[in-house]
Amino acid sequence: MADGLTIAVLSGKGGTGKTLVSVNLAAVAGDATYLDCDVEEPNGHLFLKPTPISEETITIGKPVVDQSLCDGCKICSDACAFKALAVIKGSLLIFSEICHSCGLCYHLCPQGALTEVQQSIGVLKTGERGALAVHSAVMNIGEPSGVPLIKELGKRRGGAITIIDSPPGSGCLVHETIAHADFCLLVAEPTRFGEQNLALVHELVTLMGKPAALVLNKTIGGLNPSEAYARANNLPIIASIPWDEKLGRLTSDGELAVEKDEHYRFLFTTLLERIKEEVRHA
Amino acid sequence: MIIAVPAEKESLDSAICQSFGRAPFFCIYDTEAESSRFIDNTAVKASGGAGIEAAQLLVDQQVDALITYRIGENAAKIFKAADTSLLKAVNLSIADNVASFIEGKLAALSEIHSGYHHG
Numbered sequence: 001m002a003d004g005l006t007i008a009v010l011s012g013k014g015g016t017g018k019t020l021v022s023v024n025l026a027a028v029a030g031d032a033t034y035l036d037c038d039v040e041e042p043n044g045h046l047f048l049k050p051t052p053i054s055e056e057t058i059t060i061g062k063p064v065v066d067q068s069l070c071d072g073c074k075i076c077s078d079a080c081a082f083k084a085l086a087v088i089k090g091s092l093l094i095f096s097e098i099c100h101s102c103g104l105c106y107h108l109c110p111q112g113a114l115t116e117v118q119q120s121i122g123v124l125k126t127g128e129r130g131a132l133a134v135h136s137a138v139m140n141i142g143e144p145s146g147v148p149l150i151k152e153l154g155k156r157r158g159g160a161i162t163i164i165d166s167p168p169g170s171g172c173l174v175h176e177t178i179a180h181a182d183f184c185l186l187v188a189e190p191t192r193f194g195e196q197n198l199a200l201v202h203e204l205v206t207l208m209g210k211p212a213a214l215v216l217n218k219t220i221g222g223l224n225p226s227e228a229y230a231r232a233n234n235l236p237i238i239a240s241i242p243w244d245e246k247l248g249r250l251t252s253d254g255e256l257a258v259e260k261d262e263h264y265r266f267l268f269t270t271l272l273e274r275i276k277e278e279v280r281h282a
Numbered sequence: 283m284i285i286a287v288p289a290e291k292e293s294l295d296s297a298i299c300q301s302f303g304r305a306p307f308f309c310i311y312d313t314e315a316e317s318s319r320f321i322d323n324t325a326v327k328a329s330g331g332a333g334i335e336a337a338q339l340l341v342d343q344q345v346d347a348l349i350t351y352r353i354g355e356n357a358a359k360i361f362k363a364a365d366t367s368l369l370k371a372v373n374l375s376i377a378d379n380v381a382s383f384i385e386g387k388l389a390a391l392s393e394i395h396s397g398y399h400h401g
Contacts, residue, residue, distance in 0.1 A: 077338065083331025086338045088363040095356050098331050 004032075006162040007275055008181035010205070012197025014168035016189045017217035017241070020251055022165035023047040024258045024268040025185075026132055033162040035153045036136035037177045039122065039146035044165050046254045050127025050134035058137065059118035060101045060148045065092045069113035076105040076114065097144045122149050126156070133158060147176045154180040161272075170200040178205060183279050184212040186235070188226035195225035202235060211282035215271065216240040238274040239267065285311040285383060286345040287376045292320040294377040302350045302357060303332035309376050310343055313384060333357035341366065349379050349388060358394045 009022040023044050026034035036044040063076075063085075072090035084099040085092060092113070106114045122139040135156045137149040150173060153164075157180065164181060167173040178184060184205045188198040198214070205212045213236040216227055220243045230237050241247070247264065250257050257264035288305030290297045299305035303325055311318045321343070325335035333353070337360035340348065347367040361368055368391040371379055382388050 083325070083328060083334040083338075086334055086341075086360050088338075088341055088360055091363065093360060093363060095331070095334055095359075098334070098356070 004158070004160040004162060005276070005279060006157050006164065006180055006182045007185055008037075008164040008166050008177055008183070008210075009185045009187060010166045010174065010178070010201050011168060011187045011194075012170055012199075012201035013189070013194050016194055017187045017215075018168070019044055019047070019165055020217070020247075020257070021185065021187050021215055021241075021268075021271075022163050024256060024264065025272055026134075026163040027129075027256050027258050028265065028269045028272060029132070029159075029161040029163060031131045031159045031161075033133045033135065033156065033158045035156060035162060035164045036134075037150045037153055037164050037173070038167045039137045039139045039149045039153075039173070040167060042136040042138060042165075045125075045127070045134060045136050047251075047256055048129050048132070048134050049254075050129045050132075052125065052127045054126045056124045056126075057120050058122050058124050058149055058152050059120050061103060061116035062096050062099055062101060062119050063094055063105050063114045064117050065094060066113050066115070067091060069111045070109075071111055071113075073110065075108050075110065079104055079108055100145070101148065122146070124149065124152055124156075131159075146173050150176040150180075168197075170197070170204045174201065175204065175208075178208050178210060181210055183275060183282070184210045185275060186212055186214045187217050188214060188229075189218045190216065190220060190224040190226055192225050195229045198226050198229055199233075202229075202233065211278060213238040213275070213278050218243045236278065238278065239271045241267065283313045283346045284344055285313065285347045285349060285380060286340045286343065287311065287349045287371070287379060288323075289320060289376055294318055294380075295375050298349065298351060298371045298376060298379060300351055302348075302353045303328075303334075303336045305336070308336075308340060308343075309380075310345065311376075311380050313380075318380075331356070334360065337361060347383065349383060350391065352393070352395055353391060355394050355396055 011018045036042040070092050074087045077085035084095045124137045127134045139146045166177040188194045214230045287309040288299040289307040289309045290299045307320045325332040337357040341364045349369045351371045369388040370391045
């Protein structure tokens, strides 16, 4: 477990630059860890190109019923908060995809008819890039929730700084990601859609009591709804990344901007220092 | 025979609710007694698994048949296990659908959707 600083990079909307900011911050952070929590489509490894070290299958427990022991009492199905169990004509039906693996049903069953079996939900890949540890999780296709993978990734925090590349949105996956963070770095583009999603994720971060700041990405001058939102809602703006075709080309080539361009190395090094400053004053 | 119908309002003149799991009420119609009653759908506010909860509710009411516009695969699995018939609703009131059912004019519900689940 980490004694260092954990920074979650979030955006609400997809495609605003979470991965761009995450991988470049990680690359200038020295003794650090990068966690790709975007388990539905992890892509940070495309930029960091870690040397693979290990792979681990991640499993979660799901209930299985022994119908010969089940007497259809409905204690489990009435108690299930996710409605993953139903008792029809005295037989228990289990809806595994809806089950959140809380384990309550095994504990409550008076007949001992329910047992837990482990099911694979994805693979956690570990690699390294110099002093940077890189962990990515890949969820199995069709798996309904990546939350257990993010819980596992959270355990891999380490070094002086951990950078978490969050999933987009403000749902369960993002909630789980923020739970591991000391500081939330929001990234927003200058669009109305970007602003709306920034507001949603900012509300979530505030609700969870995490200090936060904003990076404006793809700025083009003129009206920026995301900037206006930040100013109206006391969200500090700690960096602005102007729209730049060169940066776009580097990114689409899978390059790290901080390694190809001195200007971007300075920008992300400064950003990391600003984050540390924000954390000290939080 | 006991028939269930997802209802927008607590009235036989009401439209059938487009949603099964999130219908506000269910009409429970007894064809022998020719009587109807309405029950609250406890699943209407469920964060997930509404179809399962609503299906369990109706199976517990000893329902023999369900008239609905659509149904998800989880609820359909429950009704299959319970031997409940699923009939395709037509765009008329609950009373008219029940009358059509009694006359044997309603088709079986064939298409089952995969649910509207979210993370």
